[in-house]
Amino acid sequence: MDDGLTLDFGGLAVQVESSDKAWRQLAAERWRGFSMGTERGWTRKRPSLRVVYRVVDRRTPSPRALEAARRAPLRTDPAAPTEIVGVGFRGRFEPRPGVDLEVEGIRALAPLDRLLQLLWTRHRRGLILHGAALVEPGGARDHGDRRGWLCTGPSGVGKSTLAGLFPHHALCDELTAVRVEQGDVPRIDSLPFWRGRPGSAPLAGIHLLRHGASHRRHRLSPRQALAALRTEVSWPVPDRDAVERALDALTRLVRAVPVWRLEFRPDRDVWHELTREAA
Amino acid sequence: MQSTRPETMFRRAPHTAWRQVDDETILVDLAGHRMLGLDAVGGALWHHLDAPRTLDALIEHVVESTAKGAPKDAVAGHGIPGRESVGRFLEQLVALGVLEIEGRDPSSESVEPTPRSGSPEPDGAGPRILWQEEIAQVAASCAFLPGQNALCNSAPFS
Numbered sequence: 274m275d276d277g278l279t280l281d282f283g284g285l286a287v288q289v290e291s292s293d294k295a296w297r298q299l300a301a302e303r304w305r306g307f308s309m310g311t312e313r314g315w316t317r318k319r320p321s322l323r324v325v326y327r328v329v330d331r332r333t334p335s336p337r338a339l340e341a342a343r344r345a346p347l348r349t350d351p352a353a354p355t356e357i358v359g360v361g362f363r364g365r366f367e368p369r370p371g372v373d374l375e376v377e378g379i380r381a382l383a384p385l386d387r388l389l390q391l392l393w394t395r396h397r398r399g400l401i402l403h404g405a406a407l408v409e410p411g412g413a414r415d416h417g418d419r420r421g422w423l424c425t426g427p428s429g430v431g432k433s434t435l436a437g438l439f440p441h442h443a444l445c446d447e448l449t450a451v452r453v454e455q456g457d458v459p460r461i462d463s464l465p466f467w468r469g470r471p472g473s474a475p476l477a478g479i480h481l482l483r484h485g486a487s488h489r490r491h492r493l494s495p496r497q498a499l500a501a502l503r504t505e506v507s508w509p510v511p512d513r514d515a516v517e518r519a520l521d522a523l524t525r526l527v528r529a530v531p532v533w534r535l536e537f538r539p540d541r542d543v544w545h546e547l548t549r550e551a552a
Numbered sequence: 553m554q555s556t557r558p559e560t561m562f563r564r565a566p567h568t569a570w571r572q573v574d575d576e577t578i579l580v581d582l583a584g585h586r587m588l589g590l591d592a593v594g595g596a597l598w599h600h601l602d603a604p605r606t607l608d609a610l611i612e613h614v615v616e617s618t619a620k621g622a623p624k625d626a627v628a629g630h631g632i633p634g635r636e637s638v639g640r641f642l643e644q645l646v647a648l649g650v651l652e653i654e655g656r657d658p659s660s661e662s663v664e665p666t667p668r669s670g671s672p673e674p675d676g677a678g679p680r681i682l683w684q685e686e687i688a689q690v691a692a693s694c695a696f697l698p699g700q701n702a703l704c705n706s707a708p709f710s
Contacts, residue, residue, distance in 0.1 A: 344689060346585050346689070348583065403690035403691055447691045448690070448691045466691050496574065499573065503578075503587065503685070504685060504688070505690060506690070507689075507690050507691065508580070508687050510580070510582050510585060510687055511567070511582040511583070513567075513568075513569045513582055516569040516580050516582065517569045517570070517571055520569070520570075520571040520573070520578060520580070521571060524571070524573050
């Protein structure tokens, strides 16, 4: 087993190990933007969590097997209730001292992509939303108190388009972790889905995106926001405690930050609308 | 229907999570990957199912809550639900797999869930399932083998 790579996953330093060289190469390629390797020069943070991935089937997975691994619902195993089971893999949290997550699965990264989200929800108060994270311009790593925005909505509404319009502002374009601590301003942490770089910022607002002929937005009530956002949450099913914490977090989130419905056309003028303070 | 007999005991399925949000109860079916929104009366029933209860006990609780108002004030104003509407609501939850009947194998439940989202009760007294949503997986992983998916591009934006 090698020392593995250390990944910045929503502000958690996760050391990922595998004895399978091909899997390690996949991981290094997939997560290179979020690797906390010393060559990037910006991290001396020690890993806080340790993940072990055991490849139990060394064949190249078929497209069908990959599709099942990435999409089939996760469930608990009735015979082993502490295990999370997907198609082509199973994972156990804290199987032994010093290991926070152990996964046995096919030679692919999809299983870990999914289980890392559950790992985050076990260690952070908050939730993971289907959205791009953008911040005010500044340094690449430490965004300090620069404001951040979450731009969310179903596939096709323009998350990646928006991130691509503002490459210096975008942290990630698909999934963003939102920390919602009692009494604190919620914070966004970028996640390695799909393009992006590590970063964090206090959350100034959430935009539910929609393509339109012009830039226009209107604010949603907390109740409207909750209804609109709940389909954009990566719910940590089947972990009951984590789901209930995520429900709490979503309820607090829609009361703590403004949520807007934003229509936009794909040009950079939208930045003004996006960052405008609430009236 | 057998499930609405007075002696029938209802209990929450173990694979459920829930939270009350204002006057609505959000119920998550962890096995069925579905979310339900229960109205105030439905939520009051659900919260009273902290132990197995009979239909009569549940009706009595809702009637008492309605009469008292606070602290179950969310129930007030909805009128007093009748046995029929409570029974129908519980059957719906059983059919959806989030409620179980003691002594019956949940997998043997043959009642088909009736789509009720937003449908008004004839007596306007609830309890009701306000909405149902499937828990869809957002952002299904692209990450398997390099080159197999154009989205799987971990390069930074700049």
